[in-house]
Each structure stands twice: as C-alpha cells, then as structure tokens.
Amino acid sequence: MPRITHYKSPCPEGVNSQILQMMVDYLTDISAVGLGPSNLLYNVYQYAVGYEVHLYLEALNGEKGTEVELLVATDEDDPEQVIGFLLYLPVQGDWEACNVAYLAVGEGYRRQGVARAMIGEMLARFPHAELTCSVGKVAYFEALGFEVIGQRETQVLMSTRHYRSNGLRGFIDTTPIYRSLEVQQIHTYLLQKHGKRAMLDAEKQRDRHLDQVTRQTEAFVRQRMTLH
Numbered sequence: 001m002p003r004i005t006h007y008k009s010p011c012p013e014g015v016n017s018q019i020l021q022m023m024v025d026y027l028t029d030i031s032a033v034g035l036g037p038s039n040l041l042y043n044v045y046q047y048a049v050g051y052e053v054h055l056y057l058e059a060l061n062g063e064k065g066t067e068v069e070l071l072v073a074t075d076e077d078d079p080e081q082v083i084g085f086l087l088y089l090p091v092q093g094d095w096e097a098c099n100v101a102y103l104a105v106g107e108g109y110r111r112q113g114v115a116r117a118m119i120g121e122m123l124a125r126f127p128h129a130e131l132t133c134s135v136g137k138v139a140y141f142e143a144l145g146f147e148v149i150g151q152r153e154t155q156v157l158m159s160t161r162h163y164r165s166n167g168l169r170g171f172i173d174t175t176p177i178y179r180s181l182e183v184q185q186i187h188t189y190l191l192q193k194h195g196k197r198a199m200l201d202a203e204k205q206r207d208r209h210l211d212q213v214t215r216q217t218e219a220f221v222r223q224r225m226t227l228h
Contacts, residue, residue, distance in 0.1 A: 002073035018082035040202035052174040066170040083109040086118040094167030100131035130159045151221040154213045
C-alpha cells in the first residue's frame with residue numbers, strides 16, 4: 001500500500017516538482033481541455049495547466065485566501081518517490097464538503113488502488129465530495145461512490161451525494177495565465193516554428209475537439225439523468 005501524507009501547508013520542493021512533472025506528463029488525461037500531443041497548442045497548455053497547479057500548491061501557505069488541501073501518495077519502498085496526488089478545496093460554510101481540483105497517479109502505479117486510497121482519505125475528512133471528469137472515467141468514480149449530478153462544460157459533474165453543496169466554492173482565478181508573457185512567448189515561438197496557417201489550424205482543431213466533447217458529455221449526462 002502507498003504511504004499517504006496530508007498537507008495543509010506548503011510541501012517540500014522535491015514533492016512539488018514531482019507533482020508538476022506529473023501535470024506536464026499527463027496533461028491530456030488530467031486537463032479539462034484534453035488536448036493530445038499532436039496539437040501544436042499542446043505546449044501552451046502544458047505550461048498553463050502546470051502553472052495553475054503551481055498556484056494551488058503555493059496557496060497551501062494560506063496567503064491566497066483559498067483553502068487548499070493536498071494528499072500525496074509515495075512509494076512504500078521509496079518514500080521520496082511521489083506516485084500520486086490529490087488536490088482538493090474544502091467548501092466554505094459546509095464542513096462536510098470539498099471539491100476535487102486535480103487527481104493523478106503515476107503510469108507505473110495505476111490499477112493498484114492508489115487513487116482509491118487517496119479518495120478514501122479525503123472522504124474520511126469530507127464525505128460530501130464533488131469532482132468533474134471525462135465520460136470515460138464515470139464508471140471508475142461510480143465504483144468509488146460518486147454519482148452523476150450534471151455537466152460542467154466538457155466534463156461530467158459527479159458527487160458522493162445526489163445534490164450539490166450550498167457552501168461557497170473557493171478557487172484561484174487562473175485565467176490571467178493564458179494572457180501572461182510566458183504563454184505569449186511560447187505561442188510566438190510556435191508561430192515562428194510552424195507558421196501562422198498551422199497555428200490557426202491547431203486552434204480550429206482544438207475548438208472542434210472541445211465542441212465535440214461538450215456535445216458528447218451533454219448527451220451522456222442527459223441520458224444518465226433520464227435513467228435516474
């Protein structure tokens with residue numbers, strides 16, 4: 001079984017860097033955009049989503065006004081090796097509720113109960129948990145006690161109860177990242193490397209992908225809610 005450490009204050013730099021590396025490596029899997037490496041904008045999202053997580057990890061110091069908690073799973077035989085993490089936000093005004101922000105497990109450690117163990121730890125603290133996931137992961141989370149309660153853009157909204165918490169959901173506004181100098185620099189580099197036409201095609205491809213996934217999710221949620 002993995003060792004699981006609970007953080008409510010900043011974690012060691014070595015842990016941070018491994019978490020951020022996971023975000024970069026598993027971007028397609030973790031991010032709501034779900035872009036694959038074949039899209040030329042992939043590097044832009046790698047940086048932006050990695051930076052989003054960096055901001056949430058920084059928020060563990062309590063200075064951003066958003067309550068953040070982190071569970072880190074490490075290898076039983078090598079406690080320095082991060083094999084998974086679960087970052088969630090307690091809901092203000094509802095001591096039983098939290099929102100899952102990010103969940104990832106290292107490729108070599110999947111299907112070994114790592115995510116299940118971290119979710120179990122979180123639910124012991126906050127029994128009313130909400131998360132969003134792709135249609136393909138719904139069955140997995142249903143097996144852990146979550147149920148479909150709606151849709152949020154490209155993703156299915158799930159909860160351990162059949163309703164949403166009335167509390168205040170804390171989050172960090174990450175939209176400025178996409179207008180940041182760093183993102184502009186990455187975009188400029190890609191533009192110079194691939195040309196304007198290729199970049200426009202990549203944007204169209206991304207937009208088509210998002211529209212398609214949103215429609216698929218909408219149809220799935222509608223069907224699921226009708227059944228219940």
